[in-house]
Amino acid sequence: MAIQFIKKITFNHPQSLLSFRLKTTSSQYVASRFRDATFEKFMDHYKNLLKVISIQDLILANPKNNPPSVSVDFINRLSQKLHLNRGATAFLRKYPRIFEIYYDPTLSKPYCKLTPTAMQISIEEAAAIQNTHPLVIDRLTRLLSMSKSKTLPLRAIFKVWRELGLPDDFEDSVLAQNPHLFHILDAHEPNTHLIKLVGTTPGHENFTAAVENWRIMECCKDECSVDRTEMRYSFRHGFPPCMKLKKNLRAKVKEWQKLPYTGPYEEFTNMKKRSKTAVMEIEKRAVAIVHEFLSLTVEKTVEVEKISHFRTWFGIDLNVRDLFLDHPGMFYLSTKGKRHTVFLREAYERGCLVDPNPVYVVRRKLLDLVILGRRGLRSGDHKLSSSESEEDDDLLEMENDQGDIL
Template sequence: MKLINKLKSTKQFNGKSFYNILNPNTHQIQVRQMTTSKRVQDRSKKKRVHDLEIVTEKWKIFHKIHHLMEVIKAEPEHVISIRYLEQERRQINLPKPHKLSDFLRKSPKLFDLYKDRNGTLWVGMTQDAEDLIKEEEREIQARSDKVAEFVTRILMMSVDKRIRVDKIAHFRRDMGLPFDFRDNWVHSYPSLFRLVKSEAEDGGVDHEFLELVGWKNEWAVTELEKRSGNFNGDSPGKLSLAFPMKFPPNFKKVFRIGGKLEHFKKREYLSPYADARGLQAGSQEFDKRAIAVMHELLSFTLEKRLVTDHLTHFRRELVMPQKLMRLLLKHFGIFYVSERGQRFHVFLNEAYNGQELIEKCPLVLWKEKVIDLIGYRGKKKKPATFDEFSDVEDKDLFKSDSDDERLQMNLENENTMDGLDDDVLADDAVMDIEEVSRAYKDS
């Protein structure tokens, strides 16, 4: 052991930490890599906000149920055989051998199952579910003008004032876009935007773009400016408004970066609606403007929450950094990244008070009505709590009648649009653990 301790030495090589150690059996020097990098899930446990983790769990079941309701709604008679509905198993991430019929039977207030004379099992929606579908259509229609404004403002923030339609489609559920968004709705506001086709240069698939038609100065105002009342309708330029910050209750290191935080808050930044072509990637101005863009996008959503890789699809169009996850994690006073499952969700901290969204639009209230009808639990039970290191769904809802084995379910397994050329988040999956604690070192 003395010889091993004597030979042990630490060196720095390409930013990594290495040490040499003698193998007692072979008497050979082995080089082992030591790194301070950790997975995203491991590196920020001290900054987890349990209330927002519960919110993430709350919406997981809803999105699965809502997807099935949309599939059934698309059928002429609002009924579909279980055999054909099985095609949606991957979309709701229901692993075999668990039965889709068992999953549906757990919500008898929403789904009706019956067999025909040939023994084929069919599923339809209850009257309560049918009424909810009609109510959703009314609420989406009532919100149409507001959503058109948000889509226009996203186009106004983009470099070329146009964005591919399939990328905007990522926000359909998050912003409350109508079901016929691609086919009809995009043609409903010709004074704001238009649909244009672009032929692929390499002879591949042609793309459809939504292109800005008319710039509106009164819409080139951030949600933060509106709340402060500090805007005059001039062309967008530099802003000095501080982003509201809310740190995790168990995070004790804020006092160490207090002065740097104040400096960060006071630094001016370019409005998301101003031309950002001249900003240098990696500069302080570039990063703070990217924070403003993400703040604005999250403000447009129903739940002030997005799947993080939906944001990454807009990096080029909205001039945001390649490693967007790093920026979100660094500024954990403004954003909260929920790390449950394979797909991460980012929240706007200021929009929540504990588990409750502070301002709920009618579509969010509608979603809560659906949640109230999901699952049949019989007698009243204690409110659900979720272990922050577990991804187990509601046992009562997912447990099979014929198989009491616990189901392990991942986060919403929505398929990412094919054909997008954005980089994956592999580079963001590993990050030096010290980077978060040095969040505002260069601010």
């Protein structure tokens, strides 16, 4: 077998050897992507935030306990699922501003509860979602409008309820309270339901995509130097300064920007032609859909696996992850935290949203507590230490940050 393989490489035309070497697997394609130090540093903290939120949800799911709490043993049993590499206790002690471990003498076991600060943040987030109730309805309506049949599976919505800023009880507070907009239908599969859009709110019969609003704003600028006809089908691109763009790549992006396509809210019929232009138009429509999907999320980010649940319903006949990798000027894909997370590049600047919303502002407070960790706290009594100790901690973290980026 080995001799036949060597003969195949030796006697074949050199071009076949080149094609053999150029074949890459999906994992190699992801590994070869350009890494943005700003997003990667942000993900160092964000991946821990997701773990914190998972434990927080477990605690808040026990309202009968006073205060809401969960046993440390129970969290330990979920350590592998929650990716707590060093166990639950070690992880909880990393964030004393968020979690408090105490011993329950009646049950003879340690329990975990939220600190008053973390509990207050949770209350503020629920209030922010409640205050933005019209936006919640608008996001859900837009999401259903992008579907070919104006229908989406309920389980797919459950996957992204937090990303869309939906309340915990959105089935009762949003769907059931708006029967003129949403109907819940039984699907062909058992224990599966669909959400169908049956109406629209007054004045919102025709939706405008986020990219179209950006084009209008760009064209209205006095200093706009781009030909307005070229802006008709363009998307905003923002490559990092350290990313070197080759001449042929710039030419391809410019050609792609001029290519017409069907918008995310427009009726789309599958093209029978499989020409190069037709394939590119199908791809550009898919990019428009995932761009709008990310624009609808609270933090302009989502796991690739979650958005893949909508691929068939949106009529995307392409690999979603490849779309993000093929357009690095619009999206950034991170693989930290044992998950693939995509960011809408234009929405972020230095690890923060350019245009923050009320729900994001509250969630950022919890992220700030994650970033702080144990900084400024003594290991013994959990009290704030002196300013000199804080400065030492800041200096140590800065040195670690530089090491991570390098």
